[in-house]
Amino acid sequence: MITRFAPSPTGPLHLGHAYSALTVWGVAQRHAGTALLRIEDTDRARAKPIFENGIYDDLRWLGLEWPAPVRRQSDHLADYEAVLATLGARGLLYPCSCSRRDIVNAGAKSGAEGLVYPGTCRKRSMDSANPGDAIRLNIATGLDQLGPLRSFVERGSGLPVKHQISPAFLRDSFGDPVLKRKDSGDIAYHLACVHDDALQNITHVVRGMDLWALTPFQVFLQQLMGWETPQYLHHALITDADGKRLAKIDRSRALSKYRSEGASPNDIREMINLPLSSC
Numbered sequence: 568m569i570t571r572f573a574p575s576p577t578g579p580l581h582l583g584h585a586y587s588a589l590t591v592w593g594v595a596q597r598h599a600g601t602a603l604l605r606i607e608d609t610d611r612a613r614a615k616p617i618f619e620n621g622i623y624d625d626l627r628w629l630g631l632e633w634p635a636p637v638r639r640q641s642d643h644l645a646d647y648e649a650v651l652a653t654l655g656a657r658g659l660l661y662p663c664s665c666s667r668r669d670i671v672n673a674g675a676k677s678g679a680e681g682l683v684y685p686g687t688c689r690k691r692s693m694d695s696a697n698p699g700d701a702i703r704l705n706i707a708t709g710l711d712q713l714g715p716l717r718s719f720v721e722r723g724s725g726l727p728v729k730h731q732i733s734p735a736f737l738r739d740s741f742g743d744p745v746l747k748r749k750d751s752g753d754i755a756y757h758l759a760c761v762h763d764d765a766l767q768n769i770t771h772v773v774r775g776m777d778l779w780a781l782t783p784f785q786v787f788l789q790q791l792m793g794w795e796t797p798q799y800l801h802h803a804l805i806t807d808a809d810g811k812r813l814a815k816i817d818r819s820r821a822l823s824k825y826r827s828e829g830a831s832p833n834d835i836r837e838m839i840n841l842p843l844s845s846c
């Protein structure tokens with residue numbers, strides 16, 4: 568059993584991350600498995616070494632350990648480009664020059680990942696790609712190439728529940744996700760994350776409910792690439808006293824702040840009130 572904690576170093580870790588990390592290591596411990604740490608830093612403008620170092624410090628302070636070396640995604644961009652080349656050769660990609668405003672003006676509705684792309688550039692071929700274009704995955708072509716879609720198992724409630732992915736849901740909720748971002752050329756989260764889960768033989772993806780809605784698309788990408796689908800365990804998100812989700816931008820709750828104010832790792836465990844899960 569192998570699981571992972573995969574933070575993006577785009578801000579300080581907060582209590583929500585501590586909750587997630589302790590859940591990941593707790594699940595690994597209960598299964599006598601391994602918890603890996605992975606740094607998801609493909610967003611080159613927002614990822615900063617200072618936040619990456621903060622992740623190592625905060626997790627060590629919480630008493631967590633992980634095998635070396637840590638996979639840092641920005642060191643492996645050629646791997647992700649190779650996936651793009653494979654998908655491109657199968658006619659699954661197209662370039663897109665639409666701005667957010669173009670997408671709104673085309674009447675896009677909201678879906679699992681923000682606005683559902685209405686397909687304005689879908690007819691373009693990769694030969695027409697210009698520097699700065701985004702690269703999107705053509706879901707309809709992908710559906711044509713696959714047989715029946717996979718299901719996946721979710722264990723977040725404690726019991727395994729099987730979820731069947733429907734073609735209509737993929738088409739209507741995702742609208743051809745971006746795999747390479749406009750202007751920056753950054754590799755998008757889905758591609759790097761799903762590639763690495765397969766490469767690292769992750770058997771259980773343990774992460775917050777905020778990523779639940781993206782799971783069907785990630786499983787679809789695994790199926791397109793012929794990669795195994797892990798089991799999923801999406802945990803609840805901790806909320807503050809007002810019931811608001813703790814956000815990364817809520818700096819006042821950064822773990823390092825608690826630490827500098829004299830809190831102990833046990834105080835953090837008490838604060839986040841980690842349930843003893845049977846997962």
Ligand code: GLU
Pocket residue numbers: 572573574575607760773774778
């Ligand atoms: N890097 C993602 C984040 O920080 C998490 C990815 C995942 O666990 O699948 O939100």
